[in-house]
Amino acid sequence: MLTKFATRHFSSTASTAYKVSVLGAAGGIGQPLSLLMKLNHKVTQLSLYDLRLGAGVATDISHIPTNSTVTGFGPEDNGLAKALDGADVVLIPAGVPRKPGMTRDDLFNTNASIVRDLAKAAADHSPNAAILVISNPVNSTVPIVAEVLKAKGVYNPKKLFGVTTLDVLRSSRFLSEVAKTNPVHEIVPVVGGHSGITIVPLISQTNHKNLPKETYDALVHRIQFGGDEVVQAKGGAGSATLSMAQAGARFAGAVLNGLAGEQDIVECSFVDSPLYKSEGVEFFSSKVTLGVDGVKQIHGLGNLTNAEEEMVNTAKETLIKNIEKGVNFVKQNP
Structure with missing residues (x-):
């Protein structure tokens, strides 16, 4: 039986007042993500940082009447440290977006430096926070954050997450279009990583196990490369920002619920995982149960079809290279 994602059974034993910091809050993802976090009633302090317009976005969002205070910071006056101080959850959407013809890996050189520097600041000023990495390429940026935290002596694998939730959202939507169903009721685990062929939707674990091969192949391809649709539709003027903001807010909400x-808060995420460590895959996305300390349980993949097994094997090969790229970047650019 498939566990439902982000099921919520409230327990009154833990605090429900949290500080959330968004790093890159004035960007295409950062602004709608900040708005959505302002609407989350567990967030009592919302701290927004960007190189420019952080204070402006904060002022704009602060007018929304939910029970949280919003503060905005820029690089001046030690703003990044102030934005991070005491944070429970740190969201990192900072970076440059994809342009037509670019893969997530093409973004690496620019975004790797940004993520490394933000990770250093988080290690110094919010070492106990759950860190949610949105900046692409996630398969490499999450290992970058891990290496920085290790170097600073504050690495907690239970509190580092690569946000792959957009793949889950797309899977629900695209499958519903094929199956002519309500997407709200389509729950599709997506495992592997967060780019192209590393994205493995487990369609066999839904109610639509017997799709015609041509339909299935087209669906999987659309899920894996759905981001390209947005880049092309925006004519090079942007990438998936609004849907990614919703994905980030959903995952952040699940982390806060945990x-x-x-109880029973389950989402897919790219985490430090034991599933394929023996094969050299240090990070892997699968269903995880979230709790008071971050990751409470990492779930296995369950029964897979031959096609899914093949996709997982292909994903592992690519992930090893992606992860190594992130680790090597920090070694060469500490």
Whole structure:
């Protein structure tokens, strides 16, 4: 039986007042993500940082009447440290977006430096926070954050997450279009990583196990490369920002629910995982149960079809290279 994602059973034993910091809050993802976090009632302090317009976005969002205070910071006056101080959850959407023809890996050189520097600041000023990495390429940026935290002596694998939730959202939507169903009721685990062929939707674990091969192949391809649709549709003027903001807010909400002691909070995420460590795959996305300490349980993949097994094997090969790229970047650019 498939566990429902982000099921919520409230427990009153843990605090439900949290500080959330968004790093890159004035960007295409950062602004709608900040808005959505302002609407989350567990967030009592919302701290927004960007190189420019952080204070402006904070002022704009602060007018929304939910029970949280919003503060905005820029690089001046030690703003990044102030934004991070005491944070429970740190969201990192900072970086440059994809342009037509670019893969997530093409973003690496620019975004790797940004993520490394933000990870250093988080290690110094919010070492106990759950860190949610949105900046692409996630398969490499999450290992970058891990290496920085290790170097600073504050690495907690239970509190580092690569946000792959957009793949889950797309899977629900695209499958519903094929199956002519309500996407709200389509729950699709997505495992592997967060780019192209590393994205493995487990369609066999839904109610639509017997799709015609041509339909299935087209669906999987659309899920894996759905981001390209947005880049092309925006004519090079942007990438998936609004859907990614919703994905980030959903996952952040699930993390907050876990921290608050709610039970059976399950989402997919790219985490430090034991599933394929023996094969050299240090990070892997699968269903995880979230709790008061971050990751409470990492779930296995369950029964897979031959096609899914093949996709997982292909994903592992690519992930080893992606992860190594992130680790090597920190070694060469500490």
